[in-house]
Amino acid sequence: MKSTLVKFIKNRKKILGMNARNFTYVRPNNLKKAIWVADNKIISKRILRKNGIPVPKLIAKISSHEELENFDWEMLPSGFALKPNSGLGGEGILVIYGRKKNRSDAWVKADRSVVTVEDLKNHIRNILDGNFSSAGAPDMAFFEERMQLLKLFKPYVYKGIPDIRIIVYNKVPVMAMLRLPTRASGGKANLQQGAVGVGIDLATGITTSAVQGKSKIIEYAPDTRMLLSGIVIPFWKEMLELAVKAQEISGLGFLGADIAIDKERGPVFLEINARAGLSIQIANLEGLKERLERVSGLKIKSIQRGVRVGMNLFGGGVEEEVEEISGKRVIGSVEKIKLIGRKGKEVEAEAKIDTGAGWSSMDDEIAKSLGFEKTVEEYEKLNVDYYEIKNLSKKERWNMVKNVPYIDSTVIIHSSHGTTYRPMVKVSFIMDKRKVLTKITIIDRTELKYPVIIGKRNLGGFLIDVNKV
Amino acid sequence: MNTINPLINYFVLQGVPLETIILILTLPIIATVIAFFRQVFGVKAFGIYTPLIITLAFLAMGVNGVKYGVVIFISVIFVGMVMRYILKKFRLLYLPRVAITLSVVAFFILAILILGGSLHRTGLASVSIFPLLIMIAIVEKFVAAQIDKGNRTAFLLAVETLVISLVGYYIASWDILVSIIVAYPWLVVFILPINFVLGKWTGLRFSEYFRFREILKKSD
Numbered sequence: 120m121k122s123t124l125v126k127f128i129k130n131r132k133k134i135l136g137m138n139a140r141n142f143t144y145v146r147p148n149n150l151k152k153a154i155w156v157a158d159n160k161i162i163s164k165r166i167l168r169k170n171g172i173p174v175p176k177l178i179a180k181i182s183s184h185e186e187l188e189n190f191d192w193e194m195l196p197s198g199f200a201l202k203p204n205s206g207l208g209g210e211g212i213l214v215i216y217g218r219k220k221n222r223s224d225a226w227v228k229a230d231r232s233v234v235t236v237e238d239l240k241n242h243i244r245n246i247l248d249g250n251f252s253s254a255g256a257p258d259m260a261f262f263e264e265r266m267q268l269l270k271l272f273k274p275y276v277y278k279g280i281p282d283i284r285i286i287v288y289n290k291v292p293v294m295a296m297l298r299l300p301t302r303a304s305g306g307k308a309n310l311q312q313g314a315v316g317v318g319i320d321l322a323t324g325i326t327t328s329a330v331q332g333k334s335k336i337i338e339y340a341p342d343t344r345m346l347l348s349g350i351v352i353p354f355w356k357e358m359l360e361l362a363v364k365a366q367e368i369s370g371l372g373f374l375g376a377d378i379a380i381d382k383e384r385g386p387v388f389l390e391i392n393a394r395a396g397l398s399i400q401i402a403n404l405e406g407l408k409e410r411l412e413r414v415s416g417l418k419i420k421s422i423q424r425g426v427r428v429g430m431n432l433f434g435g436g437v438e439e440e441v442e443e444i445s446g447k448r449v450i451g452s453v454e455k456i457k458l459i460g461r462k463g464k465e466v467e468a469e470a471k472i473d474t475g476a477g478w479s480s481m482d483d484e485i486a487k488s489l490g491f492e493k494t495v496e497e498y499e500k501l502n503v504d505y506y507e508i509k510n511l512s513k514k515e516r517w518n519m520v521k522n523v524p525y526i527d528s529t530v531i532i533h534s535s536h537g538t539t540y541r542p543m544v545k546v547s548f549i550m551d552k553r554k555v556l557t558k559i560t561i562i563d564r565t566e567l568k569y570p571v572i573i574g575k576r577n578l579g580g581f582l583i584d585v586n587k588v
Numbered sequence: 589m590n591t592i593n594p595l596i597n598y599f600v601l602q603g604v605p606l607e608t609i610i611l612i613l614t615l616p617i618i619a620t621v622i623a624f625f626r627q628v629f630g631v632k633a634f635g636i637y638t639p640l641i642i643t644l645a646f647l648a649m650g651v652n653g654v655k656y657g658v659v660i661f662i663s664v665i666f667v668g669m670v671m672r673y674i675l676k677k678f679r680l681l682y683l684p685r686v687a688i689t690l691s692v693v694a695f696f697i698l699a700i701l702i703l704g705g706s707l708h709r710t711g712l713a714s715v716s717i718f719p720l721l722i723m724i725a726i727v728e729k730f731v732a733a734q735i736d737k738g739n740r741t742a743f744l745l746a747v748e749t750l751v752i753s754l755v756g757y758y759i760a761s762w763d764i765l766v767s768i769i770v771a772y773p774w775l776v777v778f779i780l781p782i783n784f785v786l787g788k789w790t791g792l793r794f795s796e797y798f799r800f801r802e803i804l805k806k807s808d
Contacts, residue, residue: 123805130804131792138627139790210736241679250682250735312738334799401799404806 133406135397144288144411145394148372154393157371158205161261163391170368172361173387175200178262187243192236193223195262201242203251204259209309211251213242214265214279229278229306267382271353275299277342279306282379283319283352285362286395286407288372289417290425292359293410293433295319296402297326297352298377302342308377310398315340317347318403322434324355330401354386359426365391367422373411438584447582448551456550456571458559460489461525468571470550472583476574478530478543479557482564485571491544493524495561498542505531505540516540527558548573553580591771606770611647611760613769616779618643618756620786625752627786630795633749634729642726642749643756645719653719654757656712658750660697660723665746667693668730672739682735686728693727 135144149157156163164174178199181187197218203211215234219225224236245251246260266280275281279300286294296316300306303313310316310332317329329347331337340347352358362376365388375395381387400407410433419425438449456470458481466488468481483495501520508516509531520529520542528543541560548555555577564570592600599609622639625631633639646657671689680688697720704712726749733742759765768775797804 126806127804130806131797134792134796134800134803136790136792136796137630138793142788142790207736238679244681245679248682255682255732311741334802336802397799400803404803406800406803 130406133409134400135407135411137397139408140394140397144373148288149393150370153370157369157391157393160202160204160206160390161259163369164388166368167365167388167391170364172365172368173384175266175387175389176264178264180204180259180261181243181247182259184244184247187240187247192239197226198265199262200265201239201260201262203246204261205256206251206258208311209307211242211246212307213239214306216265266379266387269353269380269382271350272299274343274345275340275347275350277302277306279304279308280379282308282377282389283358284316284395284399285359285376285378286399287362287366287374287376288411289414290363290366290419290422291414291417291432292321292362292426292429293414294399294403294405294407295321296399297350299340301331301340303332310396315347316398316402317350318405319352320434321359322430324352326350326352328402328404330398333398334401336401354380356426358386359429360422361386361388363422363425441582445582447580448553449584450551450581452583452585453569454550454573456548456573458485458489458546458548458571460486460491460544460546462490464488464490469569470571470573471569472578473572474575474578474583476572477576478532478560479574479577480532480541480560480562480564480572482570483561484565486544486561489546491525491561494526494542494544497523498526498561503540505538508540530560532560532562551581555580593771593773596770596773610766610769611644613773613776614760614765615640616776617765618760620779620782621756621759622752623783623786625755627789628793630793631748631752632745633752634726634733634745638726638729639749639752639756641722642753643760645722646753646757647760648719649715651761652711653715656715657719657723658754660700660720661750663696663700664693664723664727665730665743667696668727668734669739669743672731672734686731689731690724690727693724697724
């Protein structure tokens with residue numbers, strides 16, 4: 120019970136609440152002019168496009184009832200999205216999937232229901248009258264190109280297009296989630312409407328935990344029963360760079376970027392948000408405030424640098440999870456280890472992780488520091504050469520060396536440098552917090568880059584990530 | 589009333605009714621309570637105006653009237669929800685839609701009054717007309733919330749509005765508070781520093797402890 124309370128108090132400070140978001144982040148960082156641009160979808164997309172950021176193609180816009188009456192419906196393509204210019208939370212968006220067969224005045228939605236020109240007109244009138252805009256102010260309606268669903272996401276969504284929300288602050292991406300439309304959300308990717316948010320590890324672009332709606336933790340996609348963790352998001356780094364670039368362009372210090380991935384075009388910027396929602400924290404099971412505080416005040420000179428800082432600071436969730444599930448430690452191809460020899464003597468060294476080697480080996484100088492001076496000296500005196508002893512029986516060979524102090528056994532090692540007959544001693548080593556008790560061969564490795572190699576026999580409890588440094 | 593501040597006395601002598609003075613001076617207190625509920629508890633309601641005006645409607649209805657006030661409020665929300673369901677398929681524009689909903693609410697309230705009268709519940713019919721009209725008019729807020737945030741959220745906001753209004757009502761009709769206001773009207777000025785603090789407070793709201801409970805439970 121006590122530990123729950125401690126966790127509670129510790130975690131409390133990490134979470135970003137509505138008061139702090141508005142007062143500490145939105146208000147000082149997002150100037151009124153920049154918020155106005157962000158809330159105006161047509162203008163913000165035009166600005167993004169001019170700066171080389173891919174956005175959906177604008178097909179047409181309607182800004183008055185008069186324009187609506189004179190609109191040429193024939194010019195619309197078979198699939199498109201109809202949106203209010205200053206809609207909030209995904210309200211008022213209508214997505215059309217194709218033309219109704221044999222009719223020029225009707226289309227179908229994803230759920231196969233028919234939409235006629237009259238329906239569209241009615242919807243647009245509602246948009247123009249401000250039914251979807253904040254404070255009911257008169258609004259514009261626009262048609263834009265419909266995104267095509269990426270094959271990767273098909274098993275996870277019921278209908279609609281998922282997108283990726285990335286929060287950027289001070290040019291650093293701080294948190295991200297994949298938003299999956301569901302049956303409950305009516306094909307929209309907004310969490311308030313019941314869509315699913317899946318947390319993303321910033322370093323790898325791999326999904327972690329998930330939430331549906333405002334606070335329901337889930338593991339499987341609600342409509343398709345697919346496991347939500349472990350999805351590898353394509354174009355990951357590219358999207359982080361786009362998000363940071365959009366922040367620079369928009370002038371919003373605290374920005375929520377929404378990016379979709381089109382089947383043909385790749386990442387396409389959907390919109391920028393001046394007041395990013397807070398549920399992303401539940402999707403990631405991480406607090407945003409702590410991350411924002413770590414990033415604030417950093418001097419970030421370039422987009423690439425900002426992305427790198429974000430990936431380094433806020434990655435690692437996947438690795439922890441892999442360790443938890445597999446019960447194995449994730450290590451890189453070179454690890455710092457601590458060897459423990461006779462009488463508790465300790466030596467720290469860099470070890471090369473070598474899955475091509477059977478046994479682990481260490482340099483004879485290290486063996487000496489571990490209390491095996493006599494072993495090394497006596498063995499050298501014997502001056503055993505593999506080619507001389509190779510025809511002897513195992514027992515005859517052992518008889519030759521058995522008087523060497525502390526020797527445990529011997530082994531014949533075939534390597535790229537030829538074949539050697541080596542002594543082995545009992546030592547233990549600690550690698551990535553895990554202790555391994557083993558036998559290690561002793562050999563002169565002064566010519567080699569790493570004084571120790573760890574071979575297959577000692578790697579049972581580890582997983583190797585060659586990218587880890 | 590025990591003591592009356594000379595200032596209040598002066599106001600009364602100028603012909604301002606004591607009732608009015610008390611009501612006006614409690615207004616800042618109710619507004620502060622509403623702000624406090626929003627910033628610290630995370631109870632949103634329909635902004636500050638609606639709960640304030642409903643609190644005043646309750647106050648105008650008097651001690652016996654408040655239960656009718658609650659019944660009428662619930663009726664208004666109930667009719668608003670039913671009407672959304674009925675009007676959905678007609679795809680009407682906003683203002684005509686609100687006008688229709690408002691009319692049906694008005695008819696419904698009239699029916700309640702007649703029904704109350706025939707059952708000899710005269711208390712209901714004797715409720716003064718202005719608070720009643722205020723209650724009917726809040727259906728617009730409700731319809732707007734339905735469109736903006738969906739049925740569920742709108743209903744939740746309505747419940748929150750009712751709760752805050754009731755809290756406001758009980759605070760404002762609290763005898764001790766009323767006699768303090770009459771005796772020391774200048775105390776109302778302390779509302780200002782309280783709101784300054786609220787306006788700069790960035791802590792988590794009570795509702796957010798619940799919303800983010802999964803993160804709070806998590807160990808690192």
